[in-house]
Amino acid sequence: MPREQINQLTSYIDASQVYGYSKEVTQDLREFRNNHGLLREGIKLPKHKPLLPLADNQPNDCRRDPLESDIGCFLAGDIRSNEQLGLLAMHTIWFREHNRVATELRYINPHWDGDMLYHEARKIVGAEVQHITYKHWLPLILGGEGMQMLGEYKGYDPTVNPGISNVFATAALRFGHSLINPVLHRLNKTFGTITEGDVPLQKAFFSPWRIVEEGGVDPLLRGLFAVPAKLKKPHQMLNTELTEHLFEVAHAVALDLAAINIQRGRDHGIPGYNEWRQFCNLSEAHTFDDLHNEIRSQSLRDSLKELYGHPGNLDIWVGGILEDQLDGAKVGPTFRCLLVEQFQRLRDGDRFWYENPSVFKPEQLTQIKQTSLGRVLCDNGDDITDVTMDVFILPKKQSPAFVSCSELTQIDLRFWAECCHDCSNSGQFNSLTQLPSLTSGRSRRALEYSYPSDKHVTLTTPTYTNHTVPTQSPNVLGEFSTLNSLHLDSNEVDEERIEGIESALEEFQKTIKQLRRKIRKLEHHIQVNGKHGNGSKCMDSDGNWRKKGDSWKKDSCTQCVCKEKQVTCTTEKCPLVTCATPIRQDGECCPMCA
Ligand code: HEM
Numbered sequence: 075m076p077r078e079q080i081n082q083l084t085s086y087i088d089a090s091q092v093y094g095y096s097k098e099v100t101q102d103l104r105e106f107r108n109n110h111g112l113l114r115e116g117i118k119l120p121k122h123k124p125l126l127p128l129a130d131n132q133p134n135d136c137r138r139d140p141l142e143s144d145i146g147c148f149l150a151g152d153i154r155s156n157e158q159l160g161l162l163a164m165h166t167i168w169f170r171e172h173n174r175v176a177t178e179l180r181y182i183n184p185h186w187d188g189d190m191l192y193h194e195a196r197k198i199v200g201a202e203v204q205h206i207t208y209k210h211w212l213p214l215i216l217g218g219e220g221m222q223m224l225g226e227y228k229g230y231d232p233t234v235n236p237g238i239s240n241v242f243a244t245a246a247l248r249f250g251h252s253l254i255n256p257v258l259h260r261l262n263k264t265f266g267t268i269t270e271g272d273v274p275l276q277k278a279f280f281s282p283w284r285i286v287e288e289g290g291v292d293p294l295l296r297g298l299f300a301v302p303a304k305l306k307k308p309h310q311m312l313n314t315e316l317t318e319h320l321f322e323v324a325h326a327v328a329l330d331l332a333a334i335n336i337q338r339g340r341d342h343g344i345p346g347y348n349e350w351r352q353f354c355n356l357s358e359a360h361t362f363d364d365l366h367n368e369i370r371s372q373s374l375r376d377s378l379k380e381l382y383g384h385p386g387n388l389d390i391w392v393g394g395i396l397e398d399q400l401d402g403a404k405v406g407p408t409f410r411c412l413l414v415e416q417f418q419r420l421r422d423g424d425r426f427w428y429e430n431p432s433v434f435k436p437e438q439l440t441q442i443k444q445t446s447l448g449r450v451l452c453d454n455g456d457d458i459t460d461v462t463m464d465v466f467i468l469p470k471k472q473s474p475a476f477v478s479c480s481e482l483t484q485i486d487l488r489f490w491a492e493c494c495h496d497c498s499n500s501g502q503f504n505s506l507t508q509l510p511s512l513t514s515g516r517s518r519r520a521l522e523y524s525y526p527s528d529k530h531v532t533l534t535t536p537t538y539t540n541h542t543v544p545t546q547s548p549n550v551l552g553e554f555s556t557l558n559s560l561h562l563d564s565n566e567v568d569e570e571r572i573e574g575i576e577s578a579l580e581e582f583q584k585t586i587k588q589l590r591r592k593i594r595k596l597e598h599h600i601q602v603n604g605k606h607g608n609g610s611k612c613m614d615s616d617g618n619w620r621k622k623g624d625s626w627k628k629d630s631c632t633q634c635v636c637k638e639k640q641v642t643c644t645t646e647k648c649p650l651v652t653c654a655t656p657i658r659q660d661g662e663c664c665p666m667c668a
Pocket residue numbers: 093150151152153154155156158242243244247248249250251254275316331334335338
């Protein structure tokens with residue numbers, strides 16, 4: 075496929091390159107960069123004396139000294155990297171995971187419709203991401219003490235706001251920018267460099283064609299788990315690919331991520347570093363030397379003093395990122411506190427948190443907990459057969475260094491099988507399913523959402539073993555959505571017949587809803603009786619509960635009573651009346667003569 079076409083298909087990525095900058099802000103940013111020696115054109119600064127000690131002019135190829143870091147680039151979160159190949163590779167993997175889960179669910183529950191399959195697959199994939207993030211990634215970011223601060227999940231708390239805080243997005247989570255490797259390594263099946271070579275980060279922006287033409291996603295993914303991340307060092311915060319060449323491919327002037335982060339914090343009016351220290355119960359710094367525990371490098375503290383004058387002026391992102399990493403954490407104390415605070419809220423304020431007992435059945439949750447990122451790579455790479463047991467940790471820090479994919483447990487989706495007598499329980503969305511299309515033709519929904527060129531594809535299971543792009547593919551990554559792969563010849567679709575079946579289905583759904591409501595009432599009744607040991611109530615024909623001995627009029631002629639857990643009703647028989655125009659008085663059962 076021509077590059078322009080690939081780029082066009084992924085133009086949604088281009089749209090985000092401006093990040094909502096207005097012209098004024100861009101101008102402001104340029105001035106800021108200019109004032110702080112961060113703008114390259116037009117202004118010459120003495121090289122030996124950078125004003126802001128953030129950019130390091132030596133590319134830090136962590137491969138030159140693999141002993142530097144104990145974590146793989148995955149942990150550095152290349153997964154969060156904007157517009158670069160690592161991110162595209164990860165999007166592809168999770169996109170395929172969704173389709174893989176949906177396809178498997180379709181075979182397990184052939185009566186589920188498209189919506190049901192979509193939502194259940196989404197729910198499972200969301201849970202996998204939550205599990206991997208909190209149980210595998212965060213412990214390495216926050217360290218043991220940080221995890222203690224995070225604490226165990228204690229259930230949903232409706233008073234917790236799970237929104238993203240300004241300081242988290244604008245400063246704390248941007249700690250990841252200091253761990254980014256300036257080179258994206260690309261490894262073959264035997265973990266040697268592929269013939270096309272590694273890619274410097276600056277060449278990895280806006281170049282999705284590289285995935286298509288240069289070996290698919292596998293080489294990039296292997297590079298992410300087998301190569302060390304950049305080590306965060308006091309004088310090497312952001313690599314120069316980020317400060318000198320960011321988005322150079324797409325912009326007339328390259329951007330500078332350090333300057334953007336600082337400016338973004340100011341745009342957002344985020345309080346300074348000292349205020350956040352107080353928020354985190356850390357001592358306020360009156361001089362830069364007060365920070366000798368957090369920022370151990372004397373020369374760094376001196377540079378900060380020269381630049382900021384007083385710690386009270388220090389930008390939060392700058393202060394946070396310059397703090398030395400705590401033992402076992404990838405951040406210093408202030409960022410650790412801010413990360414913990416946000417990750418707690420994301421968990422506790424989420425009604426659909428995967429560990430919330432009402433979200434999955436216990437046996438399903440056990441399966442979700444089997445997930446690992448390594449397994450997801452195995453299941454969804456083009457041809458990944460070997461990974462590390464923990465893809466966030468370098469191979470040489472694990473024994474054995476590499477394992478075959480078969481060693482990693484896989485989530486067993488048979489626990490999502492819905493028996494015909496238990497349709498109301500398994501999924502979150504109780505939609506009625508089994509359109510005839512699943513077995514004998516496609517549904518109208520698929521017709522509407524299909525791509526014209528897909529129309530004559532026969533029913534097949536999508537395969538993910540190929541990284542080339544089918545000519546009629548809806549997107550650059552060579553994926554078919556599960557539902558779109560169900561297409562049959564559109565001429566066979568009998569619109570009228572389907573409409574009839576659909577209205578019958580609608581009726582059927584209504585009836586099922588009513589039945590469910592009754593079942594819920596019954597279940598509730600059983601619960602209540604279980605608690606109070608009172609098993610003597612009766613349910614009347616309207617679904618209401620009656621106490622033992624209660625008596626009521628069902629209609630004017632029918633008297634009911636609750637006896638022995640059963641409702642017994644007697645209907646009054648009316649005597650014959652002889653007059654020509656008998657009348658019936660309100661509340662009375664039998665007509666009478668006036
Ligand atoms: C090659 C790697 C990366 C590149 C090129 C990159 C670049 C960027 C850019 C250009 C922005 C927008 C800045 C702005 O306009 O304010 C941004 C935002 C951000 N980045 Fe990165 N980043 C990378 C990796 C990471 C990593 C590894 C993390 C964290 C682990 C991270 C966390 C964030 C956060 C939290 C934001 C703010 C997002 C928001 O508020 O919506 N980034 N990054």
